[in-house]
Amino acid sequence: MTTQYRLYGALGSGSAIVELMLAKAGVGYETVEAAPWGDAAQRALLGQVNPLGQVPTLVTPSGTILTESAAIAFHIHDHFPASALLPPPATPARDWCMRWLIFLVAAIYPSFTYGDEPSRWVDAGAAAELRSRTDRWRQNLWRMVEAEAAIPWFLGDTSSAIDLYIAVMVEWRPRRAWFQDNCPKLAAIAERVASDPTFAAILDRHRAAAASPLPGS
Ligand SMILES: N[C@@H](CCC(=O)N[C@@H](CS)C(=O)NCC(=O)O)C(=O)O
Known part of the structure; x- marks a missing residue:
């Protein structure tokens, strides 16, 4: 159990999207580098939370595991409506x-x-x-x-x-x-x-990893 959000991700991957969402919500989080294309230890870590072995995977403070970035977006929006990740319902x-x-x-x-x-x-x-x-x-x-x-x-x-x-x-x-x-x-x-400087810092960190074997590389 963790007291804050824990994001299983990988530099240069779609976990950057979830970092941007959490930043837009102003929510703190810790990251676990768990690249699907990483070493056996990283893949084992990821396998514990996501049977598909994909990032991003988010573990909430209450211990709920969220795979699928869209599900993560809905969760963050619901819990932190000021993030305005989605427009108002029924519009x-x-x-x-x-x-x-x-x-x-x-x-x-x-x-x-x-x-x-x-x-x-x-x-x-x-x-x-x-x-x-x-x-x-x-x-x-x-x-x-x-x-x-x-x-x-x-x-x-x-x-x-x-x-x-x-x-x-x-x-x-x-x-x-x-x-x-x-x-x-x-x-x-x-x-x-x-x-936005906060978003830029996240994007730059992930872009800097672009030399490594990435999805989309
Ligand atoms: N539908 C998933 C897709 C996630 C996904 O494909 N992530 C890539 C990294 S950006 C991955 O983990 N690839 C490794 C694999 O599919 O084995 C989502 O929206 O989160």
Whole structure:
């Protein structure tokens, strides 16, 4: 049992998204470096809290284990409503936010699951093709997100968890330069998030790890 939130994560991974959420909520947390691609000790630690062996995984002060970044966003919003990770319930903005937040985790995120290490899923001869096809498909998906994005934030005048996802995910394949050329609204949202010094510190720490084997590298 811990008295504060404990985030199992890895530098350069989606645990950066949850760090941004916790920072937006003003909530303290401790981190456990538990990279799925790390050594056996890190993987064993992660296996204790997440049978999928994925980060981010958050353990709440009461000991509840939360896997799935969207579930974590809902938890943080419910417990710290001032974080405003989601718009008010039963509003068109809430529906819009839910649709595209779930799109990010249900459509885009899995493209890394299958493309990052294709040899987990297909024979060596097909690995390069699985990688390139999932990479290409992800570009289509991001164009769909771009087409729906408002300014200055994805939802318009108010920021939400979606902006935090975007700020982290533009660092992953197809990477920031592609977003600047093909999804300028999303690139601008990412820059707007990073203009907050607290968020920038988190993003910089994770970006500095970009040389190591990462999801999306
Ligand atoms: N649906 C999960 C996806 C999490 C995920 O895929 N995380 C990556 C790191 S960014 C991971 O742990 N990959 C290792 C694996 O899937 O084995 C979420 O939204 O939290």
